[in-house]
Amino acid sequence: MAALILATSLEGGHAFSLEPYRVVADAIPEPLGGRVGDPRRGARILRDREVGNCLICHSLDDPSERFQGELGPALDGIGARLSEGQIRLRIVDSLRLNEATLMPSYYRVEGLRRVAPQYRGKPILDAQQVEDLVAYLASLRG
């Protein structure tokens, strides 16, 4: 199996402090740390096998992406189905919505077991990357 997300060496990093956020119903209404997401960066993060690598599980109508996953729902038109805040919570911590979920929590550090040393204490994506993804997915309305 190709690593879900390949090791980008983070060794020796300092302890990571997460931006605090507020959950309202099934959404995080405000952007993490007030950051502004860039949809074009989000599109790259989603596809990049060493960063988001979301297409290992999800699919998207994009013929240039040959190998896509079928473990999660297709993301086409996601911006029409979910609000930005709903998309944000699903990326940040899907476990809050479904404790049996397969969808990794991309912005969470606690409650994890046997994390490889180079990733300990760090979220999978940083706040800016999460916001870039939210901006991109919210723009998928077709």
Place this chain on the structure above:
Amino acid sequence: MRLPASLAALLLILPAATAAEIRPGRDFLSPELRALQEDEARHPGMLWVEQGEEVWRRTPALDKPSCAGCHGDAAGTMRGVATRYPMVDRASGRLLNLELRIEQCRMERQGQPAFGYESPELLALTAYIAYQSRSLPMTVRIDGAAAPFFDAGRAFFHERQGQLNLACSQCHDDNAGRRLRGDVISNGVGTGFPAYRLEWNAVGSLHRRLRACSLGVRAVQFDYGSPDYLNLELYLAWRARGLPMEAPAVRR
């Protein structure tokens, strides 16, 4: 006989294959790879089997017996052996897989230094011995002294782990048959190992494969021959009980 309505309804809903059904690795292969695995003349892993036979017959030192010196013709004496591993070693109480049993013979009976996990010699010998059980059903024991190892392996399999926080069971029980990028997820039975993997361009052990899955979820990778992977190997072998030994298999 009339079934109660609720039961009849349940029977209609249940698909023919239930989620609990564990299928052999070859069922998930592309037709090309399956054909390669079944054609010994083209199977790249057969090179390791041939080398294993050489090591089997080689005298390690002047006054020491070869493997064949004690065990004779492997086609007879080693038939079915691999289907019973991992097993608990009576003398030491340790759980041994085939690799570690071979190393034990090498050190204690041949008085030689261990080959080392993942060395060409150990991979070749393991492939050669496993090959003698090809297509025989897996039959490991999990009772008695094996029970605590089995329980630990089963717990590990079902525990979320790593930065991606996924359990083995979430992929290999719940999502077998689905695509993860270019792979089709199998039931993750270990019966094909040592296997020839295209990605490795070589034969590698089950523990090497397990290290790849650990890395995939960004979890701690345990050492070759570590207790954690041995326990897991016993659970995987029991989960595959009755399924045919496929080693040496061909994998992506």
